[in-house]
Amino acid sequence: MITATGLELRAGARILLADTNVRLQHGDRIGLVGRNGAGKTTTLRVLADEGIPYAGSVSRKGPIGYLPQDPREGDLDMIARDRVLSARGLDVMVSQLAKVQIQMSELTGSQLDDATNRYGQIEERFSSMGGYAAESEAARICSNLGLADRILEQPMRTLSGGQRRRVELARILFAAEADAGAGGQSTQLLLDEPTNHLDADSITWLRDFLKTFSGGLIIISHDVELLAAVVNKVWFLDAVRGELDVYNMTWGRYLEARSTDEQRRRRERANAEKKASALMLQAAKLGAKATKAAAAHQMVNRAEKLLSSLDEVRVSDRVAKIRFPNPAACGKTPLTASNLSKTYGSLEIFTGVDLAIDRGSRVVVLGFNGAGKTTLLKLLGGREKPDTGEVEAGHGLKLGYYAQEHETLDPDATVWENTRHAAPDANAQELRNLLGTFLFTSEQMDQPAGTLSGGEKTRLALAGLVSSAANVLLLDEPTNNLDPASREQVLDALRRYAGAVVLVTHDPGAVSALHPERVILLPDGTEDHWSADYLELVELA
The missing domain is CATH 1.10.287 (Helix Hairpins)
Known part of the structure; x- marks a missing residue:
């Protein structure tokens, strides 16, 4: 159970939530909704004990599984499979068993007998904690979340942000199933946009998992189908009144x-x-x-x-007016790459990728999770170096890069400082006006970017693109974390943009808005003309 009493939350001087009392109980499946920037993520962080309220108190009883929007860093040298197993303390014993097994293959005589006895003792403890059945359960959860064995065998540091986030979600669900099976206190799940980075099959599986989850659940999501299928209560965070309206009913009602x-x-x-x-x-x-x-x-x-004495009337939620820049003049082929390959440790992501981005061309990069789509964009954007091959800038190239994990933002710098860094030569007043069209108030100009919600970070990163005159945009999941109205603005901006675009997305609407001419399939690096047949792969990839 989680109980908040007299809760007040602020972002700078702005009141997000005032004098609020709420409770999450066993069996509650609550959808926490409201417009981008209303304070949903801040509320969830405070309830999870990862943020401090301005006033009031929060009491917690029982284990909590919290999935933040941004992937946790944790021990980046840990193997991904061990990270999942660590939810039940099994990772240490799995490592010990493997170590003793290697010793047994190398020893003889009495030393082999000692090692065999140690193996038996560790295996007995391992079995008493669920052992091999638990390993199988973890593997099932990971598989359903699109985490292949080759990903689970890698150190966390070699994974993309989306892969690390899926590992964290698997870990949380693995722990929750253990608590439910043990008959003890149920885990309370606090999930912030859990469907980000999931393919269609994984979203369907997660939806079914949460529908039957017996513990307490609070979920932030822009996936209306997920909310309709799962929630039995709704908390609406009203950004105008700074209040939480509680509806003890299903999503449709x-x-x-x-x-x-x-x-x-x-x-x-x-x-x-x-x-x-x-x-x-x-x-x-x-x-x-x-x-x-x-x-x-x-x-x-x-x-x-x-x-x-009257409540404020909620005016229609404002929407960011997103228009990608008019591209600067450039040559016929502003960006080329030849023989690109990338390997992390012993894992080869892709090899021998060639591409040429012509002026105004529109390209979609497809591949299953872990195929290297984000990695390819990082190489093209100069964020990482290829192991082989090279990326060449053509005449007049001006690159704009949108990273799905908002790596282009400095979390310690303010909203204003991030925007000024993106466009150091722009007129200051024009930049302030631009931030206004992206729904940033004067109070938020001095707010550190790291304290923004996922949707606000998306808007800030997009504002940085708009402040440039980029003629090639590299866009990695640009519609993640956006409410439906803001998403439509991004799609409309894609339709209108006259420059070249290289797009990575799970959103079929974004692909349709782009009207792509070509597709690059990873990890093979095969290039093909776009056809409607590929659209079905967008959600699956």
Whole structure:
């Protein structure tokens, strides 16, 4: 159980949540929703004991599995499979068993007998903790989340941000199943955008897992199908009022109830404003007569009190006005790459990749998770160096790179400093106006980028692209973390952009908006003309 009392959350001087009491209980499956920047991620972090509230307190009883938007660093030298098994303390024993097994193959006589006895003792403890059955269970969860054996055998540092996040999700679910099976206190899952980086099959499996989860669950997601299938309660974080509206009902009923609430608020305000206007008009008439000044003053006070007691009417949520830049002039082929290969340790990601990005061309990179799509964009963007081959800038190349894990942002720098760094020669007032169109207030200019929500980081990174005059955009999952309205703005910007685009995405809508001409299939590096047949692979890859 998690109980918050008198909770107040702030981002700088901005109040996100004021004097709120909420509780997560066994069997609650809560969808935490609200517009980007409302404070959903901050709320989840505080409930998970990874953030400090401005005021109020949070009490927790039982284990918590928290999946943040950004992948945890942790022990980057740990093997991915061991990271999952560590949720039940099995990783150490698996390592010990492997070590003793190697010793047994090298020893003879009494030393072999001693090693065999040690192996038996460790294996007995291993079996008492679920042992091989638990390993099989972990493998099943990992497989359903698209984590192949070759990925699980790698150190965490060699994995992409999306792969590390899936390992963390597997670890959390593996621990939750153990708690449920042991008959003890159920794990409480706090999941922030858990479907990011998952393919369609993995999303379907996760949806089914959460539907039958018996512990407490709070989930932040822009996946409406997931919310409709899973949640039995909804917390709506109203960014206008700084309040949390609790709806003890399913997603479909919540949508109807919220619409009804909004209509009621508008009617109440319209009636109150009409009555207050009549009182003010009457007060103005009475105020002209000295003998009735006191009565006029009372009417003014009554009108002001009437208006101040009303909830704010929620205006339509503003949407970032995203327009990618008009591209700077460049040569016929501003970016080329030849014979690119990349290996992490003994794992070969891809080899012999050639490509030429012509002026205004539109290319989609496809491949299953772990095939190297993000790695290829990092090589093209100069974020990493290839093991073989080279990337060459053509005449007039001006590159814009959007990283799915927001690596281009400095988390310790402010919103303003990040934007100024992206466009050091731009006019300061124009940059401030640009940030305004991306929904950043003057108060947020001094807010560290690391404290922003996933959606706000996405908007800040996109603002950095727009402030440039890039003629080649490298876009890695640009629609992740965005609410539906902001996503549509990004898709519209893709349709209108006249420069070249190299796109990595699981979002079929983004591919359709791009109208690609070519596709590159990894890890083979095969290039082909785009056809509708490839669209089905977008969600699967």
